[in-house]
Structures are given as structure tokens and as C-alpha cells.
Amino acid sequence: MSSIYRILCLSHDPAITVEAEYDRPETAAAAITAGVDGHARCDLLIGRYSYPLIEVGCPPTTGPQRIGQHRCYPHSAPEWVDVAWLRILAAVHQSGTERMRALARESRLGCWSWERLRRLRDELSIDLSELAGQSGEAP
Secondary structure, three states, X not given: OOOEEEEEEOOOOOOEEEEEEEOOHHHHHHHHHHOOOOOOOOOEEEEEEOOOEXXXXXXXXXXXXXXXXXXXXXXXXXXXXXXXXXXXXXXXXXXXXXXXXXXXXXXXXXXXXXXXXXXXXXXXXXXXXXXXXXXXOOO
């Protein structure tokens, strides 16, 4: 089954998908680099869909066109993570120990802050109310 790629705008809470669809991840990343109408200063990611969402990519953060727009560490190629790992990481942020959260922050998953994961909650099918009241960071 082939995938389609859509741009996710995390400047909205919860995140929204931009209307355009792309057949290649490179095309979606190029669209972000070129600028997406109505999202000039937004935090944008790439979603890979085979319905449902199966993977999320953080576009390159280097280069003058992305300065001030990325919300993670500098990288020159897209950083892709399977949705299952993002769900696990969200659970760590919600109900893990402080040590677990510190390890998550120090990992190669530097693109995936709690704020980004929280805004992706609908796309990731995460019900924050299930985790509310547990130890960890507040929803």
C-alpha cells in the first residue's frame, strides 16, 4: 500500500493538517522549505499516512529559510519516528518518573518535546484524559 504525506501544523492546538497531499516525503519537505501559505512562521511537521498516520517526520531545521521556525535541535535531514514510539514517549512524559523524562529529553528523540506530542494528540490517538491525575507532567 502506498503512502501519502501531509503537512501538520503544530502552531494550532490540537495540530491540524494542511490541505495539500504529497506522494513523496521529499516533496513535502520541499514545500515546507519553500513556505506554506498561511503558515510562514509555524511549527510544521510531515505526516506519513497509509491511513491511519504511521510515521511523523521533522523537516530539516538548518538553512536560513527555517531559522526561528524549528522547535528542536538543528538537523539537516528529516528526522522520522514511528507513531508507536511517539505514543510511548507521550506516555513517558505523562506518567513516567522524572528519570524517565530526563532520559527521553537526552535521547535522539530531541524533536519530540511534550508540547509537540500534546499538540499531536488527535493525530496520535492519545486521550489525555486517561492520563490526567497521574504523576508526571500535566496535560
